[in-house]
Amino acid sequence: MNYERILIRYGEISTKGRNRNRFIxxxxxxxxxxxxxxxxxxxxGTRDRxxxxxxxxxxxxxxxxxSKIFGIQSFSPTIKVDKNLNDIRDAALSxxxxxxxxxxxxxxxxxxxxxxxxxxTHELNHEVGGFILKNVEGIKVDVKNPDINLxxxxxxxxxxxxxxxxxxxxxxxxxxxxxxxxxxxxxxDSPVAGYLSMKRGVEIEAVHFYSPPFTSERAKQKVxxxxxxxxxxxxxxxxxxxPFTEIQQTIHQQVPENYTMTSTRRLMLRLAEELRKKNEGxxxxxxxxxxxVASQTLESMLAINEVTSTPVLRPLISMDKLEIIDIAKxxxxxxxxxxxxxxxxxxxxxxxxxxxxxxxxxxxxESFVDFAPLIEKAIDGTETIVVKPKGNADAHEELxxxx
Numbered sequence: 001m002n003y004e005r006i007l008i009r010y011g012e013i014s015t016k017g018r019n020r021n022r023f024i025x026x027x028x029x030x031x032x033x034x035x036x037x038x039x040x041x042x043x044x045g046t047r048d049r050x051x052x053x054x055x056x057x058x059x060x061x062x063x064x065x066x067s068k069i070f071g072i073q074s075f076s077p078t079i080k081v082d083k084n085l086n087d088i089r090d091a092a093l094s095x096x097x098x099x100x101x102x103x104x105x106x107x108x109x110x111x112x113x114x115x116x117x118x119x120x121t122h123e124l125n126h127e128v129g130g131f132i133l134k135n136v137e138g139i140k141v142d143v144k145n146p147d148i149n150l151x152x153x154x155x156x157x158x159x160x161x162x163x164x165x166x167x168x169x170x171x172x173x174x175x176x177x178x179x180x181x182x183x184x185x186x187x188x189d190s191p192v193a194g195y196l197s198m199k200r201g202v203e204i205e206a207v208h209f210y211s212p213p214f215t216s217e218r219a220k221q222k223v224x225x226x227x228x229x230x231x232x233x234x235x236x237x238x239x240x241x242x243p244f245t246e247i248q249q250t251i252h253q254q255v256p257e258n259y260t261m262t263s264t265r266r267l268m269l270r271l272a273e274e275l276r277k278k279n280e281g282x283x284x285x286x287x288x289x290x291x292x293v294a295s296q297t298l299e300s301m302l303a304i305n306e307v308t309s310t311p312v313l314r315p316l317i318s319m320d321k322l323e324i325i326d327i328a329k330x331x332x333x334x335x336x337x338x339x340x341x342x343x344x345x346x347x348x349x350x351x352x353x354x355x356x357x358x359x360x361x362x363x364x365x366e367s368f369v370d371f372a373p374l375i376e377k378a379i380d381g382t383e384t385i386v387v388k389p390k391g392n393a394d395a396h397e398e399l400x401x402x403x
Contacts, residue, residue: 003059003077006066007160008050011073011170020047027071027173033235034065051078063166068233070199071176072168076151080158083117088124088159089131092150095163096132096139105142106132110152117154128152172201174234179203180283180313181276183268184239186222186343189287189316191333192324194230194237196315197285204230205279206237207272209244209343219341227387229333240275241383244268247374252348255365261353262362264345265295265304267371273308274379283311289324290317294353303357 008031013023028045031052035041038057043050054062059077066075079095081087096106110124119127128150129141153160182194184206194204208223220241227237247267255263272284288296295304305312316324328334 003079004054005078005080006052006054006059006062006075007078007162008052008066008075008168009073010049010071011168012172013071014048023071023173023176024050026176027069030069030071030173030175030235031066034069035062038062066168067166068169069173070169070171070201070233071173073170074165074167076162076165078160078162080160083114083154083159085119085127088152088161089128091159091161092128092152093132093135095150095161096136096148099148099163100136100139102138104147105140105145106148106150107141107143107146108132108150108152110154112154114154114156124152124154169199169233171199174198174201175203177201177203178283179205179279179281180285181240181272181279181281182206182285183272183287184208184223184226185287185345186219186226186337186339186341187287187345188321188328188334188337189289189292189324191226191230191287191331191337192327193285193287193313193315195233195327195331195333197313198230198233200315202283202285202313203234204237204285205275205281206230206239207275208239208241209268209271209345210241211245211248211343212243214245214248214348215343216341218339219343222336222339222341223343224385224387225336226333228390229331229336231387232389233331236386236388238279239385239387241385242271242275242378243381244271244378247271247371247378248348250369250371250374254369255362257350258352258354259357259362259365260348260350261295262300262303262357263366264348265300266307266362266366267375269304269312270307270371270375271378273310274375275382276310278379283313284308285313285315287316288314289319289321292321294355297355299356300354303359303362306359306363 016023024045028043031043040055041057042053066072079091081091108125108129110121112121148163151162177200180202182204184190197204206227210220227239231237251260251263276284290296325334
């Protein structure tokens with residue numbers, strides 16, 4: 001059966017009161033951007049729900065795109081017919097025949113938003129259900145656990161019928177909560193932090209620290225591949241690749257070995273803050289989970305955070321590693337993150353990093369170097385790449401140096 005439209009239900013957006021239209025407009029623009037490959041699709045947003053008019057676009061391919069758009073609670077491929085009982089019966093029979101196999105059960109779930117319709121919900125259930133029982137041999141009714149739940153909804157503009165309710169990703173439309181910089185390494189955690197932030201409506205720009213010749217081109221490509229997976233949820237991800245070698249070598253020449261981890265994180269945060277300012281972001285996102293490694297103790301976070309007043313979001317802070325891995329597998333980043341290419345977080349790793357660094361000590365060690373010119377040089381040398389989802393012809397579109 002060729003569906004002619006898809007009904008989209010909002011979920012959390014529905015609770016937004018006077019700001020609801022702003023969130024709906026953002027969701028609509030995200031959907032249009034995701035469906036660029038199907039220009040014939042038209043989007044109609046209302047206060048309660050949204051409809052996609054497919055105009056011949058393949059419903060299965062469009063549904064696959066919708067399943068990765070935040071802000072959608074659920075959606076249903078739908079047929080619209082006139083509000084007369086004969087048309088409703090015929091459309092209901094077509095939908096059930098599409099899904100029916102011997103032994104399957106069904107029920108009719110009627111809803112009547114238009115109270116002027118000639119039948120109430122009980123009568124509609126009875127009329128449509130009886131018609132299906134009469135015309136589908138062997139089918140039985142099961143009102144508690146049916147194999148086919150046929151939804152019939154009567155609204156002012158017509159009758160809508162669907163037999164599938166496909167769960168969306170929920171959350172808020174990407175971009176509705178502003179923009180932030182995601183510190184993206186090649187590990188398991190930071191892509192998951194980016195995904196969870198996008199789910200709360202945050203548009204992300206990734207910041208990756210690159211230390212050639214100690215890190216390879218394959219390590220850089222690994223981060224772009226991870227960004228490509230994240231771009232499937234947002235349409236695109238801008239990646240800032242920051243040359244970090246000179247700063248990292250300076251730290252290791254100047255700072256005692258057991259404090260190099262703390263100083264490295266502090267300098268990364270200072271660079272991320274500079275990029276946030278230039279790109280008009282509001283926060284910095286990290287993949288930190290409390291107690292996971294030496295730099296993720298409360299004492300370390302206190303010493304590292306001291307270099308910035310920018311809000312630092314840590315979506316994974318209370319998660320254990322297994323929970324994070326489960327999400328990484330769900331969003332298809334786990335396998336890429338496990339590739340054995342070292343990034344700047346794993347090179348120069350001290351044998352015994354401080355888990356409880358003293359702020360006054362790290363300030364003292366760093367006071368012998370003016371890092372400001374090195375930071376400015378790194379920002380000037382930053383390469384910016386726009387990564388789009390796989391299959392997009394102009395994926396990995398390199399931009400001119402923005403700084």
